[in-house]
Amino acid sequence: MIFFKKPEDEAPRDEHAEELRARLAAADLPAEARRTAEKELERLSRTDPSLAEYSIASAYLDCILSLPWNALSPETPDPARAERVLETSHAGLGQVKERVLEHLASRTMRAHAVPLVLVVDDETIARENLRHVLTREGYRVETAANGLEALDKVRRWEVDLIVTDLKMEQMDGLQLLEEARRISPTTRVVMVTGFATVETAVSAMKAGAVHYLSKPIEIDELRTTVRRLLGERGPAPAVRSPVLCFVGPPGVGKTSVGMAVAEALGRSFTRMSLADLHDEAELRGHRRTYAGAMPGRIIQALRSLSVRNPVFMLDEVDKIAQDAKGDPAAALLEILDPEQNARFVDRYLEIPFDLSSVLFIATANSVDRLEGPVLDRMELVPFSGYSEAEKRDIARRFLVPRQLREHGLTKPCPSFPDATLSAIIRDYTSEAGVRGLEREIARLCRKLARRCLQQGGACCEEIGPGEVAGLLGPRRYTHGAALNDPAPGLAAGLVWSSTGGEVVVVEATRMRGSGRLLMTGSLGEVLKESGQIALSHIRSNAARLGLDEEFFAGHDIHIHIPAGGVTKDGPSAGLTICVALVSLLTGRAVRSDTALSGEISLSGRLLPVGGIREKLLAAARAGIFTVVLPEANAADVAALTEPPEELPRVVLARDVDAALSEALTKAGAAASAAAPDAAGVPHEGR
DSSP, X not given: OOOOOOGGGSOOOOHHHHHHHHHHHHOOOOHHHHHHHHHHHHHHHTXXXXXXXXXXXXXXXXXXXXXXXXXOOOOOOOHHHHHHHHHHHOSSOHHHHHHHHHHHHHHHHHHTOOOEEEEEOSOHHHXXXXXXXXXXXXXXXXXXXXXXXXXXXXXXXXXXXXXXESSOSSSOHHHHHHHHHHHOTTOEEEEEESSXXXXXXXXXXXXXXXXXXXXXXXXXXHHHHHHHHHHTTOXXXXXXXXXXXXXXXXXXXXXXXXXXXXXXXXXXXXXXXXXXXXXXXXXXXXXXXXXXXXXXXXXXXXXXXXXXXXXXXXXXXXXXXXXXXXXXXXXXXXXXOTXXXXXXXXXXTOSEEOOTTOEEEEEESOSXXXXXXXXXXXXXXXXXXXXXXXXXXXXIIIIHHHHHHHTTOOTXXXXXXXXXXXXXXXXXXXXXXXHHHHHHHHHHHHHHHHHHXXXXXXXXXXXXXXXXXXXXXXXXXXXXXXXXXXXXXXXXXXXXXXXXXXXXXXXXXXXXXXXXXXXXXSBOHHHHHHHHHHHHHHHHTXXXXXXXXXXXXTEEEEXXXXXXXXXXOOTTOHHHXXXXXXXXXXXXXXXXXXXXXXXXXXXXXXXXXXXXXXXXXXXXXXXXXXXXXXXXXXXXXXXXXXXXXXXXXXXXXXXXXXXXXXXXXXXXXXXXXOOTTEESOOOOOO
8 A cells, every 4th residue: 555645744845945045046156155155055954943053054144145245336436526525524634635535546547547558560550550440449559660669668668468570670579579578477469470370370379479460460350359368357456455544633533534535435334443342253253153153343344234345444443452352453453454354254254255345444543552563554644633723614614504403593594703713712622623612512502592592583693702601601721821920940841642732831849858850740651761861961061051060969859740640651841841950940931932842862952753733733722932843843844734823933943952042031141042053033022
């Protein structure tokens, strides 16, 4: 007796596996990814859907099939359009815009490159005929009358294809072929001759020619041959994207510039904050053996964007932390290195994924905390703080209109004259960027909105500078002279921090003791060494400076930099400390409107320092009239783009004596004239 199995007794069809199989058949996957997916799908089809292994394999396959392995967003780099985007969305940042436009110009040149064909023939008519035909085909054509002239062009140009006659004077086609392949191995050569024989054809092909044409040349055959040979080159290699690192204080527009770059390139944009990132697995992913494993955040972001060439911003890269779970900075080496990221392996996928088309942009407030190998893989693009004029422009063009819209003050919009904006900038903010400025404008708009409601919806037409204090309260910052009460032992110095330039006051005093140097104010080792160097220089030159050579015997000297809760370090305070000590020991106060920045050597030479623009902007905010800098920073001063009237007067000094002549006031003697070796205008009538 034969028993037939009823349809209802048949094994149920795994519709989910069939769906995955159909997706796999339609997916455009690399060979390695396809082999892995097929193997995993075969295992899935033999697994009971009720088991945990089934859901793990299913999620893995879904991840593979949803990744943009070959999906690229069309890119049309247009420097002119990019320049318009940057100009309309950002004020200032000239150097940053230049670097971005340079990058786009390079991509445009590469994208619009036309194949170059070099025609070599000693017959003028033959050369010109071939030039005419190939030019009409859309190729760029250069010609040469002999082999020597052709070699000169091969050295100067990147030639894609050479079409050369075999018999020529000075250097025949075979000699040209040999030399051209030695100079440019990727250049292809087509041999042409009127003496077409099997022997010559074999000799040319053995020497490295890719094709052989006989005279008279058939035009259709020439077109077909050139089109085929240039097509065999395949697509041009992808332009290797640089890894840019925007470095600057908060609020200067690093993130928004990255978004503008993506808009200019026509690419998708994504941002990932690395602040306080501890676990390396967040970047590399978790192995599938762990419950709840998932890919790293890089792969997850590309999966959600569905393209593999976005602009990817790694925000706050200098805030990465390290603990027992691994070193995330080490994972960045593979992600950011152009030599490695073409085969980036996420631990979850365990299949190489190509990240070379991603344009990575990192942001940082400072590079001091970045590890050397990571820093070496990035190109630094410094963002400087804004001057007061740039802040007014940004507020007028972007901040005020945005805040007025957000607070409903648009019917009509109150106007903010430049005097009002300047009052807000000077009296209520002290920053390199404009983040605090926008907060103050928002606070002012909220108060205006409340006033409008109280007055029945009527808004004032203009906010004058006199109304700012009534709306925002008493001023928070007073930007007068740095030393309001100048006294011997006080000197104003300029320093750089992650939030921009700042003005600090160095205080020095002397007391009876055992000849110790005391330095306080939460100072780092470098700054303490600067103080010791300054004291040693003064002691070794006491007689020349008019000091008692035994001034240190039986006395202690105490140097203090206020704001002891803030850690301070860096090689730029040596000159300020030295001037403060000389001021203390000679009884000559430092000019109240003068600030200094520079490092000194034991011999008294002034050494260059960094952050010149930020320091000068800080001096301008503080009402400083004169800034003394090392002569070695002359190039940095010359590179400033701000109008001279917006910055303090800069005096470049080559040694401590020149700086002292500029900074110290008279004390019972004739006023000090500017030193002859200090660049700048001497003070007259001071």
